[in-house]
Amino acid sequence: MADQDGAVGSPTPKRPKRPARPKHPRRFRRRFHAGGSLIVTALLLFVLAVGYGPVPALGSALEPGGGVWNSGGNDVASSKTVHLPGMNGAATVYFDSAGVPAVHARSDADLFEAQGYLHASYRLSQLDLERRTAEGRLAEIDGPAGVPSDTFELQSGLLRTAQATWAATPKDSADAQALVAYSRGVNAYLAQVRKSGAWPTIFLLTGVFPKDWTPIDSLAIQVLLTQNLDYSTGPLDYALFEQSLGAERTMAWFPVIAPNQQQPYDPGPYRNLGVSPLPATQNADAAVPPGARLPATDLSTPSDSSNAAAAVGTPSGAAAAATDVLSKLSALPPAQLHAFPDSNSWAANGPAVSGAASLLAGDPHLQTTLPSFWYEVELSSPETQVSGASLVGIPGVAIGRNQWISWSMTAGENQSTFFYTEKQSPDHPGQYFWDGAWRDMQHVHYTIPVRGGTSVSLTVDLTVHGPIITQTGQTTAVTWMGNYPTRLLQAILGVDKARDFNGFHSALAAWHAPALNFTYADGTGDIGIVAAGYYAQVAGGSPWLPMPGTGQNDVVGTVPYAAAPLVHNPSNHVLATANQRPVGPDYPYYIGTSLNAFDNGYRADELYAYLTSHQGMTAADFQALQTDATDVLAQQIVPKLVASLTASGGLTATQQQALSQLQSWNDKMSTDSAAASIWATFWSDYVSGVFQPWWDATKVPVTKDKQDLQVSDGNPSLDEDLQVWTMSDPTNAAFSPPGHPGGTAQSAMRAAFTKAVSDLSGKLGGAPATWQWGRLHTREIPALTGAPGLGYGPAPAEGDRWTVDATEGDDWNSAFGPSWRMVTTWTAPAHGTAQAIYPGGQSENPQSTWYQTFIADYWAGRLRPLPLADQRPATPVMWTLTSGG
Template identity: 55%
Template sequence: MAARLRRVAACLTATLSATLLMFVLGVGIGPVPALGRALAPGGGVWPSAAGARLPHSQALRIPGLTGTAEVSFTSSGMASVQASNDHDLFLAQGYVTARNRLTQMDLERRLGEGRLAQLQGSSAVASDTFELRLGLERTARAEWAATAPGSPAGQALTAYAQGVNDRLAELHSTHEWPAIYGLTGVHPARWTPVDSMVVQEVLTQQLDFTTAPLDYSILQKSLGAADTARWFPVQPANAQQPYDPGPYHYLGTDPLAAANANAAAVPATSSAAPTTAAATTSTTTADAAAAAVSILSGTASLPDDLRHIHPDSNAWAVNGSALRGGVSLLAGDPHLQLSLPSYWYEVSLRSPGFDVTGASLPGMPAILLGHNAHISWSLTDVQNQSTLFYKERTSSSHPDEYFWRGAWRPLQKVHYTIPVRGASSVPLTVNLTVHGPIMTEKGQTTSVDWMGDIPSADLSALLSVNTASDWGGFTKALREWRAPTQNFVYADDQGHIGIIAPGYYPLVRSGKPWLPLSGTGESDISGTIPFAAVPKTYDPPGHVVATANQRPVGANYPYYIGTSQGFDPGYRADEIYGSLDGTTQDGSSGSAALQSSVTDSLARSIVPRLLSALDGTSLDARSRSVRTMLAGWNGSMDASSPAASVWWTFWGTYLSTVFQPWWDEAKVPVSLDPWNLDLGHAPGPLVEDLEQWTLHDPTNAAFASPGSTTPNAPAAMRAAFTKTVDSLTKQLGNDPADWTWGRLHQRKIPSLTGAAALGYGPFPAGGDPWTPNAADDGMVSDFGPSWRMTVTWTGPGQSTAKAIYPGGQSEDPASPWYQNLIPLWWDGRYLPLRTAAEQSRDGTSSGDVRWTLRPER
């Protein structure tokens, strides 16, 4: 019934989308202002209705092409591009992507370049200010300056930009602009290679930029250093399943290949050394906390996904005896903030130099996740600590200077003017130190040294991955990958599997990098982990490799890569390894089932302890029925399961029962960063602690409220169980059989505009943050699998690939391709992930739409 209701709702949405779009633009919702006079026929939004029409077979003249290119679309909207040379391939990719995702691409570059307010008005000034300080555009310009125009990356970026600009030229001619431009009168500027690099930088920020040292600073001020170290340790308290278990070898350090693009150059001369008093000025805990508050307030102005918070992605590969019906298998489902349109644009690319298919990032050439004729790959986030904060020494007697390595140095200043639609422009000056941009001068002047601000040749690496044919070529290509640090999961047509995690892992000379570091020089970055020593595994004897954002290495790994706060607690990895180890997988069908699994392995380990704690206690009739329900539960967080509601409510209550008294006594300011400080969000390290103590240390001192001397885990569990039953009775009624998880827990896929009418859901849904089919971000989850893919290799050059994502190929809400893939994704169904040759062959019989792109006369 629930599935049928979702299908009916989706059908109604498709039917009414044009009407809804007109309503939204007429009244203004979210960041989209009211349309006003632009609603008039003959201008404004009316021409954008062309975007709702499905394409038809035709020939098009495209400036910049050197030969003919062919583009085809399946009935579901999947695109395939074939060209006689690489230049035309990437030009056509840029053109086709812009035909379907121009607004999304423009919003992404505006976000990274600090120009959202030009389109959205004053509400976006805070976001623009933060991004201009952080410096994504400065980094992108440095990356482009370091890219040789004749290199493969330089040629691909130039051709892609030409294709986007060909689409912009068409729109200037036809005036059939996407609705938001007709509404605001602000049209997209020409696309440049720097814009593509900014789009990549935005994704890097989403995956790599954290505020962990600021949170640790606040925790240490509130809880004290001892409890912060015990409860938020470097190494996780619970058992982990690293995909690289060692043995490890310390191989020294490598220097960073380039300087932080947003750091001040060290001047040849500097001011005289300060007096002893000035040089030894110390930072108070209050000053550090004030700085943390200021920076965290800035991150609050960003979209939810622009600071890495949710550690949810899965990927695995199997071979040998672990696989039936093939020589190797790859499965990947990166988890991100869900949105309409999606992060991904599915496309296959074929030219003399490329034959690759998968998920592309709108705004960037090439394929980020997918397969070619011989290898397949997917990604999860390593989540090493890529963000360091520095306490800069400044003095009123040395204005516009900072103290570093024995001398006062001049701040480098970068000046901006933020254009604001409907209001005056806002001036902004960004100060840079040798570490990076100063993010605040409140309390303690604090700068950030973020690995995403170091120029790197990621696109060059990705292009080489797209054309690699074996593990050697794959890993050679990834030597150039710098940020974000990623687990690249691999399987090939020869039956080999592996994972490697390239990128910059910053190592400091001294100090605790999980706290703000001294900026006077002694705690600067000394280097990075050598490529030969990064986490990796290849053809392990167990025939299974898996990563689900768990810590990739064991406690004896000789390099620092971050604390327990940065990595997933490991329950998805436990479930994946538990499902794959010692079993034989039935190709893509088994992996698809595992990608859709809503089994919570933490529940399966903790619930027996809860049942044991309840033994011998006096329970009323309702509590007894709840206990019986839990005793027969398999740990699956199905939407129809009442036991799932009990488990989730119990675990949150149990966590609060144990830690809230300590939080209250310490007055932890959870409002400064609810995602990492508020117990309601179940901070990962505390979840790990509580699991470990419950199973192995039930008399840990934390179970006693402050001042008590009788710590006892079973007592805390019994108290939490009683509160759980009372709470669910009040929320869901007297009959526990009616306490289904779907009544508490839903999923939604919001529109990028923020307009609820243009999103999907919310609908009752299964899963939680720790199930393979993860559902994070609260009881109405908008975070989960953004792309699901399986590739089964059956022999040399032979594969069967399937994929799906929650959205559609078009960004136009009136298009049948706006959300047509969501019902398939929701139900765990897939579509063929076809190569260009397969689409060309199969499309002839299925009647695919075909464009012939020819050079302009």
């Protein structure tokens, strides 16, 4: 059967998998100015058309989620009347001066058709490239450079999952009707562009043009975003760590429960309610049939015994399989894999706030890009009244506020991806052994069209666990929660309409993947956090490792929604989620390990320290907290470092000056702080100095997954270990690597400090007082094309990995950060005000004045009003959308 884009596949949809996280080289990207746009565009067209040096033709232009420029010049809206087939009545769109539309429609169907038309009008390249990435059609426009991505996504099954979701969605449901209406809006704009020929340049250049939009396309983008937020390769990394460091040291340094004290937003008490079966599904990649087996009663710490009892293959085979998969992932384009979590959201009520029933703040952190993942919109119909951040390709508002409530979200970071080693035998070709019998593998076939090259044939083998991702070393399949058909749009539309916490909580019962922490506040003073999503449970074994696929270790269900992490109106009147583990160590279910990307808790510590020590907070306080640059880890470690250096003596003059900077420091990672530079460099050298000798001695294969296998202060487990050892176990054996007995925390700190001062002297020169953090640390907002002229920055920036205003990046240059900042104030039911900002603009076209509209305010930490759509902008620009054609 042919899918809507022409790739040949099975009629039975299947489920997707997940790529590697984005990194950007530290290149200077000049701020774009409209006056130079034509020269820049002409140069880029040449480079992307023919390739230049290491850049393949069109290669870096087509990263997932990317937008390219239009050929039509400035696309600022002017008043007009547009005829859209399918509209039931007239709708109006009012644009403010920044390009934010307020849409007024007579029904939800007309509302979402208008939204689809708007997304296509200002993000058509982004829409098409996201669709192509999800559905394995990137090479058709990108050429051979897109084949690894297409192969991975078709193998993983994002398109199969989208097809299965649409097949399982009742066509008379609100979410199905929204998807159909949204598709009509996109297609109405496509019809206009086909008639006028005013295509974005990328389509004119390649001669490959978008096909009509379908609901399946929106669902495929939904699964792609899920993949970006929760598909992980942790078990493969654990397999390689065990092969090198050994099983005992691996689990001591990367334990299930982090060794440092953390602040879960749901401290308990907890309930063990068994498991909920996974839903019946038409997706042939589905894991275990519902109710096949139930796991043990205690799911909090799965045992290792069943792994050993049912062992399939060898440790070296598992390592070879892990190596092969990770090497394939390294060939994927940026922005397809899960990035380190840095999101924040918190709320307060009662005496903690002043002049309000409740306050809420949120800043989900993603890759900051031009254009953004978000498109700000205000939507109004008799049924819907909502405003905030919409996701390009999907109707509704994902984060924002309505008349009654407001909400934000952070990534759940639980383990959602499980790897299975399938038992095969030469006596049973094409089969695998599961649940006591030999089973036939299923097969699905694809043809990948390649621009300027030969089409590629692909066959995907499937077991009950999902797609086979490698047969190197051991035949390995992957079970991923994002592969299950899930009606996330049903949840989004339900949240958009919710009027109270019960309605909000009820709507999120339909949210399955990715698992997210949804923070809530309303005009009655209610606040809360709801953990929505699949928290998968296995029958036994060690899910953080690749497991035997013979049946004893299968995923058999999920944590029941009633037992998932939750907090509602806590007695201290404040709550916060910052990607920390949401529950304490006595939670009766397994949700992941310290290596699973749970944050190490330092941002949550700062949030709770601030929130619990303040009364009568206002929106201004919340806004200031969003840009807070206090490093909680430094607060703990620097006094230990100062004490060690003071006691040891013998410092050089430069080292003494550096020590003096630390002694007078306020623990804030400010751009003008020299102590911040000394601290950050010290901690990086401290982590490296303690762990790198072990990595070298045991030959950890870092090149197989540089993101997660290397020694880095970006590894949360290593930070947690070193924090605990420094504070309470200074003679831990880790300080004495092979051949270097007698090491302690004090000796390791002194060595790291000496190296840090030497490093900074060489890099920055001059006296330590001149080593300002802004000279080392920058942020940027790159164009997703990677083009130097179309991004913003880098520029000096505050913060680090552990501050509330968090950053994440290589060489202290961050292209990750708050992708949408929002603060809402509720004074009474239906009386709320909101402010928000995101780094970018409404248009993907660099020649438009709406390309970088919000960046200056964003960089300065300022928010803009976020009204409901019924609060009509004062600008005279208005579109009238009517039926007909």
